[in-house]
Amino acid sequence: MYPQGNSLLRADLRGVVEEASLMQEEFVGLKALPPLPVPNKAGQYPVIQRAGGQLLRNLVQRRGPTSDYARISRATTTDTYTCQEYGIEELVDDGENEDYSRFFNVASKALTYAYRQVWLAHEVRAAALLFNRANFTATTSATAYTAANLATFDVGLDVDIVKQGIKAAGESTVGLTAIMSEPTFNLIRASTRLQNRIRGTVGTDTYLTLDKQAVADALGLSQVLVGGASYDTSLEGNSASMSQIWSNANIWVGRVAPAAGPEAYFSGGAAYTLFWQQDSAIIQVEQYREEARRSSVVRARQYTSEKIVLANAGYLLATQS
DSSP, rough: OOOOTTTTOHHHHHHTTTHHHHHHHHHHHHHHHOOOEEESEEEEEEEEEEETTOOSSOOOOOTTTTTOOOOOOOOOEEEEOOOOOEEEEEEEHHHHHHHTTSSHHHHHHHHHHHHHHHOOOOOOHHHHTTTTTTTTTTEEESSSGGGGTTOOOOOOHHHHHHHHHHHHOOOOOOTTEEEEHHHHHHHHHHHHHHHHHHHHHOOOOSOOOOOOOHHHHHOSSSSEEEEEOEOOSSSSSSSSEEEEEHHHHHHHEEEEEHHHHSGGGGOOSSSEEEETTTTTTEEEEEEEEEEGTTTEEEEEEEEEEEEEGGGEEEEEOOOOO
């Protein structure tokens, strides 16, 4: 990592704030876009596309004795990324630190909030990327996902249609992930047709209480990620105005593949969080002094690019809600 001037990397506090259960439970962006370290702030990487790479064309020909085999050439193109820095700082006044220290560790609390805000900002960017119908092929549910339509909307059939679309684009539907808002998830698991789909294989209970894995299994998916976090959209100084990060209007279905190095670009995952490893961890926490203010400054930051690398591996289902 590059030198940080007079700032001190607070790995000890980073370990503390990473244990915050609120972030672990409510934020799904880093699960949907797995972190992938990159050595340069900006760069390009090779891409073998379906058409130019002739990946799915039936070009194999019958060969006679001593004759030539059919030959092909594959065209390689490139894509680019540019990491951007995001961060926030907070002053911890020496006097306030001394006053409040009998109640809690002020620096640790300030870093917890700063860390959470950087993570929240990433969550907002991840939702905007994946729930953007300009980035992925989209289809619309046959019936609106509303409480009034609990008996009639059929998420199982809608997801099957999405899978057909992914297959038609030449991608695998093995091990897919669905990402949705918490209100959408609650409607889905209470819906009559999904309940009947599961009841036919596990029993005759009048009403089934379904967790995320039960819903994923019923839909033939690897996992369901439920984005339950909200954030304050108001300007500073105004009353809070809370909004869901993940909209009820869409469900994203696609391939989420863990990042294991540069080769991960080609492993079938739809999108990643590229982070510039020479400058920071996926989320970095630091502290330094400002003597003129008799304060310590705590900082949380990251240097990332939320990048779609394989658009065909993802699909959007518009819920009409």
